Amino acid sequence: MGEAATLTLPTRRDEAWRYADMDALARLGAGALDQWQTVDVPAGESLMRCMIVGSDAPEVHRIRVTLGEGASAAFFVTNAGGDYTRVEVEVRLARGAHFEFGGVTIGGGDATREFVTQVTHAEPEATSNQTVRSVHWNSGIGNFLGEIKVARDAQKTDAAQDFKGLLLEAGASANAVPQLEIFADDVKCAHGATVGELDEGARFYMMARGVDPASAQRLLVQAFIGDAFVALEDEGERERLLEAALAALEGAKL
Amino acid sequence: MLEITNLHANVGDKPILKGLTLSIPAGEVHAIMGPNGAGKSTLAHVLGGKPGYEVTEGSVTFRGQDLLALEPHERAAAGLFLGFQYPVEIPGVSNVQFLREALNAQRKARGEEPLSGGEFLKLAKDKAGLLKMDMEMLKRQVNVGFSGGEKKRAEMVQMGILDPAFAVLDETDSGLDIDALRIVGNGINAIMRSPDKAVLLITHYQRLLDVVAPDKVSILAGGRIVETGGPELALRLEAEGYDAVMA
Numbered sequence: 416m417g418e419a420a421t422l423t424l425p426t427r428r429d430e431a432w433r434y435a436d437m438d439a440l441a442r443l444g445a446g447a448l449d450q451w452q453t454v455d456v457p458a459g460e461s462l463m464r465c466m467i468v469g470s471d472a473p474e475v476h477r478i479r480v481t482l483g484e485g486a487s488a489a490f491f492v493t494n495a496g497g498d499y500t501r502v503e504v505e506v507r508l509a510r511g512a513h514f515e516f517g518g519v520t521i522g523g524g525d526a527t528r529e530f531v532t533q534v535t536h537a538e539p540e541a542t543s544n545q546t547v548r549s550v551h552w553n554s555g556i557g558n559f560l561g562e563i564k565v566a567r568d569a570q571k572t573d574a575a576q577d578f579k580g581l582l583l584e585a586g587a588s589a590n591a592v593p594q595l596e597i598f599a600d601d602v603k604c605a606h607g608a609t610v611g612e613l614d615e616g617a618r619f620y621m622m623a624r625g626v627d628p629a630s631a632q633r634l635l636v637q638a639f640i641g642d643a644f645v646a647l648e649d650e651g652e653r654e655r656l657l658e659a660a661l662a663a664l665e666g667a668k669l
Numbered sequence: 670m671l672e673i674t675n676l677h678a679n680v681g682d683k684p685i686l687k688g689l690t691l692s693i694p695a696g697e698v699h700a701i702m703g704p705n706g707a708g709k710s711t712l713a714h715v716l717g718g719k720p721g722y723e724v725t726e727g728s729v730t731f732r733g734q735d736l737l738a739l740e741p742h743e744r745a746a747a748g749l750f751l752g753f754q755y756p757v758e759i760p761g762v763s764n765v766q767f768l769r770e771a772l773n774a775q776r777k778a779r780g781e782e783p784l785s786g787g788e789f790l791k792l793a794k795d796k797a798g799l800l801k802m803d804m805e806m807l808k809r810q811v812n813v814g815f816s817g818g819e820k821k822r823a824e825m826v827q828m829g830i831l832d833p834a835f836a837v838l839d840e841t842d843s844g845l846d847i848d849a850l851r852i853v854g855n856g857i858n859a860i861m862r863s864p865d866k867a868v869l870l871i872t873h874y875q876r877l878l879d880v881v882a883p884d885k886v887s888i889l890a891g892g893r894i895v896e897t898g899g900p901e902l903a904l905r906l907e908a909e910g911y912d913a914v915m916a
Contacts, residue, residue: 614757614759615720616757617757617758617759619717619719619720619741619757620753620756620757620759621759621767621771622718622740622741622742622745623717623718623719623741623742623744623745623751623753624742624745624767624768624771624827624831625742625745625746625771625772625774625775625778625831626742626767626770626771626774627742627774628740628742630770630774631742634759634762634766634767634770635759635762637761637762638759638760638761638762639761641761642761
């Protein structure tokens with residue numbers, strides 16, 4: 416039997432695919448899911464990667480990151496797909512390593528955009544921080560499925576996960592699924608998730624000062640998603656990711 | 670400059686303004702006083718165009734234009750400034766970014782060239798100085814972490830930068846200590862006392878009127894103007910109370 420025949424598509428019963436767009440996955444084919452990029456960051460070194468993903472066709476980006484002792488990796492992603500767009504990151508942290516993730520999903524239409532992370536603190540004293548912001552309108556969907564695993568001897572782990580969704584109109588949705596699996600006893604794991612609407616009081620305040628409705632919305636969305644890229648020190652890259660996200664906002668419901 | 674004629678307005682289904690008529694010519698500072706629930710803040714919100722306030726009858730003409738037909742940002746560009754009783758906090762947006770965007774949007778709407786970053790900062794520094802506010806405050810997020818008094822001073826800095834023809838100031842004196850009250854009052858005088866500008870000043874207290882001497886004082890009660898007079902009317906209210914004066 417050829418290898419291709421053994422590949423099957425996931426189902427919604429698989430926790431990590433619970434909110435995925437199964438029709439889009441079928442169009443993409445199982446073969447596309449079997450492609451992992453691997454990133455190894457040796458002990459003491461650091462890596463930063465910025466990505467702008469999304470097109471008019473389904474996309475699945477799967478990245479497997481291994482961090483050596485004291486290594487650090489930072490991923491910042493603008494996910495503004497016009498069709499199902501999934502970014503999946505699996506990370507294994509050795510002692511004292513740090514993983515930083517900042518992601519934005521933004522868009523209307525009826526597409527699903529999602530981040531799925533699995534962060535494994537395999538050894539003591541590693542830290543991780545994940546910040547995801549989702550802004551959607553029409554029937555757009557944004558998902559963040561974030562799993563944090565802390566191994567038995569990974570004491571002094573410090574892991575944080577923060578999700579906020581902003582829905583510009585009824586019909587859009589945001590799903591946050593934090594999953595913590597902790598086997599060590601001396602750890603800090605924080606997670607938070609909220610979903611809300613645009614602050615109408617702030618929008619009126621801006622308009623009362625002369626800012627037109629679209630610009631007011633853009634400023635407020637910019638402030639909202641900015642949290643995801645706070646840890647990105649390269650100002651040019653931060654601007655590029657923000658601009659890509661805000662470009663997707665053109666034509667959004669006011 | 671501002672002509673309000675027989676204005677009726679509802680908040681939800683509840684009528685609040687019930688036939689309010691008021692005329693404020695250029696060069697005038699007109700104070701509005703009145704008991705709680707009289708409709709003072711509703712008047713300010715209706716003039717600013719806040720969503721949720723429905724005008725059911727009457728008209729408001731501002732510099733010859735139908736004010737009520739304009740969107741809030743168009744009213745601002747036309748020269749109207751609304752000073753908020755409760756200025757709104759906007760996390761993630763700095764005062765400098767917000768005000769430059771606001772000023773340049775107004776200038777664009779009026780067919781004027783936008784100010785460069787440098788020109789804007791010079792203007793902002795000048796107006797902040799007028800209100801004795803540190804430029805560092807203006808680099809911070811809009812009203813976030815500001816005390817009540819700082820928010821009101823920041824409102825006046827905004828007014829100075831935007832340089833409106835007409836200001837509606839809704840209880841700008843609330844939450845101010847005595848020194849801040851004087852600073853804010855002097856700011857209002859410096860920015861708005863001009864033959865081609867006018868102010869509608871909503872207040873509960875004589876203290877602000879000691880600094881910003883109004884030309885006229887009106888009492889708003891039950892959704893309409895029940896009495897108009899000179900500055901002495903405010904002094905009488907302070908001494909005798911609304912019930913006695915309106916009796």
